[in-house]
Amino acid sequence: MNRFLIPLGIFILLVVFLAIGLNRDPREVPSPLVGKPAPIFDLPQLHSPNLKFSPVEMRGKVWLLNVWASWCVSCRQEQPLLVELAESKLLPIYGLDYKDQRADALKWLRDFGDPYTLSISDSDGRVGIDYGVYGVPETYLIDKAGVIRYKQIGPFTREILDSKILPMVKELQKL
């Protein structure tokens, strides 16, 4: 009797996994960079291209690096939230303008709001590749030691902001 139950046993196991799988998004690509140092770069700033910016300058601070572009439709969704976050002065937000034209980018910031302390131009997308960017928008939470602590794939929602990011920021700022 026992060995005839084996097929049933295997099947039940399978159903359990499939049920769990229903709640997962198979398209989401988690970042292997979480817990690793944020890649260093040295890029021109959007507003003042003769000035450069590097993440090294942010050591000792907790900050957000938000990847955005003027051609990105979903970015408009999260922009109001980011502006609000910037006004609360909780932590600085820096923008990485990904594969964009300077004129379009500047116009977009005027139209939809500029929460960024400053924005950096990644016109050929190389820095994006270093950060494992595969879609826009994406946001990285970086701590005082320059280590990436969290990656947000897709636009923010208030829920994610309140439940995940803000608590983490407060924790990291205490250190």
Add this chain to the structure above:
Amino acid sequence: MIPELGHFALILALLVALIQGVLPLIGAARGSLPWIALAKPAARAQFLLIATSFGCLTYAFIANDFSVAFVAEHSNSQLPLAYRIGAVWGGHEGSLLLWMLMLTGWGAAVSLFSCHLPATMTARVLAVLGLVSVGLLLFILFTSNPFERILPGAAEGRDLNPMLQDPGLVVHPPMLYMGYVGFSVAFAFAIAALISGQLDAAWARWSRPWTLAAWVFLTLGIAMGSYWAYYVLGWGGWWFWDPVENASFMPWLVGTALLHSLAVTEKRGCFKNWTVLLAIAAFSLSLLGTFLVRSGVLTSVHAFATDPRRGIFILVLLAIVIGGSLILFAWRAPKVGLGGAFGLISRESLLLMNNVLLVVAAGSVLLGTLYPLLLDAMGLGKLSVGPPYFNTVFVPIMALLLFLMALGPIARWKHASLADMAKRLRVVFVVAVVAAIATPFAMGPWSPGVALGLLMAYWLIASIVANVIDRSRHTDGGLTGQPRSWYAMHLAHLGIAIFVMGVTLVKGYEVEKDVRMEPDDTVAVGGYSFRFVGVSERLGPNYRAQRGEVELSKDGKVLRLLHPEKRTFFSSAMPMTEAAIDTGFLRDVYVSLGEPIDERAWSVRVYYKPFVDWIWSGCVLMAMGGVVALSDRRYRLKQAAKANLAIEGARA
């Protein structure tokens, strides 16, 4: 009005399915003849109702009724008629209705062709089919109703996905579903046998033709899908181990194992439990495939628009149907008798080995397909399992199987001698090795991979030839007097050998060139010369096309003009590449347009693919083998009736 009629027909079908699923089962258990007799008319009525519903949906498409949400999503008034009809199954809801049509179609067929079966058996088989119908109809009516209206109706439809606007759409899904869903009959027979306790050689004989028929359709359906991908995607690939492809391949593998196992159960009365388990597994894999494709659990190019709610429903359905069958199996299987004895080396044991290999192959494909999901569900990270994995794992198993395929047909039932088989296969082996080493020299650079693949194919072909010669010489019937199932076996096995040759040679010797062409430029590949004449604009029924003209020549002689196209459909911005293929017995020559580089030049890809059509020809041969097996004396109804009479006489 018509869509409402279609919807109503579905509801009626559900009621009929309930009757069909419950009453005959109770009737068979109690011996109540009127309730047993309900099964056949119920099955036919259900089919008629579903066919009516399907007809209504088809009508809505033909008439461009955009007040039906499904039609508005998947059709367009400029879509050619054939594709408007194909669009009926071009999306989730409609394809489920197609599923139901096939399921009830098979049920109706069983009700028509089962006069030689005991009434209780037929009743149980149809009842099981009825219960499966109930599950699917509930799913359709509650989560996937194709007759939902949108008010006000849309002015114009969103158009059928351009990738689907192809003759392949009209043939591939129906063929595939006929096969996929056809395994429900084998499943129903298995469940009926478990319920009744009548699990014997007679059951296997009844079950076998239905399994064969479903298998033939599935073989053709998969081959058709592969060929479609080949000519529509523009880069000449034909199998990607995509989850949906795997979902149709796994039932095929298990179905093949089932066919062989049924043969043994029929002849020798053994493996009964195993055969029943395989029958349950084959249909379970079909259902699992249905789940995988529609629940959003896996990413796939084929996946329908997904909805977790649907996923949960199918999963519950899966759990009930398969879980219930396996519980029944665990309960009843131990009571089944063992059947005849056979030696460690015998045709029976070789066929069991065939089963082990096919089941392990199917299991490996399942493992690879579901592994990303498994890991993600356990929070262990995310990875991809793609062609490199499947090829590495699948090919060795198949190689072993191919080796055994030469031994099986010459092994004797009950007891075979290894020494005897080795002696008979000595010449075969030598011929195969020599031919396998020699052929690559004729094709181009010698490669061990090609030689190995060819060795498998030649080994099989040579053993078939040897068997045919041997059997013709040593039996009364000679070459033409053998039972049809014997021809069928060799034909199907030959199909596999041809398939392997096609795969091996194309992989080993295909050439691709990606070039920039201006008018009058030429490029040479595989002994053929291509001259780019130019690109012109052409207007299709619902698209605008850039039509390239390429002149194909060989040895200076112009053979024909090829017209690869790049189509931009009015309804979507997605450009579609239509490759131009010159099909030949020994090679395909394939041209596809890339992108325009400037006013004169285009990037063009040309391919030389030797023996690529042998891949699908092999599949067709396999299917033909199945058809020939179906026409065997045993299954012809008149013959069966005569045989029954003779047995009655003996019993008296």
Add this chain to the structure above:
Amino acid sequence: MTNPAKNQVLSASIRVNPRLLLLFVFSAFVSAASLAKEAVPMAADEQVEQRLISISEEMRCLVCQNETLAGSHAELAEDLRREIREQIKQGKTNEDIMSYMVSRYGDFIRYRPPLKATTLLLWFGPGLALLLGIAVLLAYLRRRNARLSDVALTPEEQSKVDLLLQAGIGQNKAQP
């Protein structure tokens, strides 16, 4: 498109020797014919391109997740292919390039799952299953034969068998 040769011929015909004219026209034809040439490969360097294709075929495109990095038309795919091309030219090995991608995008980008603790079951499962299947089969066969034994037929059963066989042979003879 204007045809300067023709105009020159027209004006030249008034003053120039017909033989020179013929030569001129002839050479114009020749140069037109030699414009039809062997098509130039799209890739600047065939070797590099071949390697690019074989490496990128092992990777998934993250945007169109059902295509390989080799075949996808997505912008990210083109950027990544450009990156791989440069690394090939710099002399990086296939492993270097793969680990570059994996460290940025994770194992998801590889179509060939890496051999790790979490993939042991994946890679060794099929082989183990096969061995297990063969072992179970052999054990089962041995056990089965021990349980069964052939029993001889009784005389009545034998005569029934003969009757059935006769009926079968009769059917055979009826076949054309």
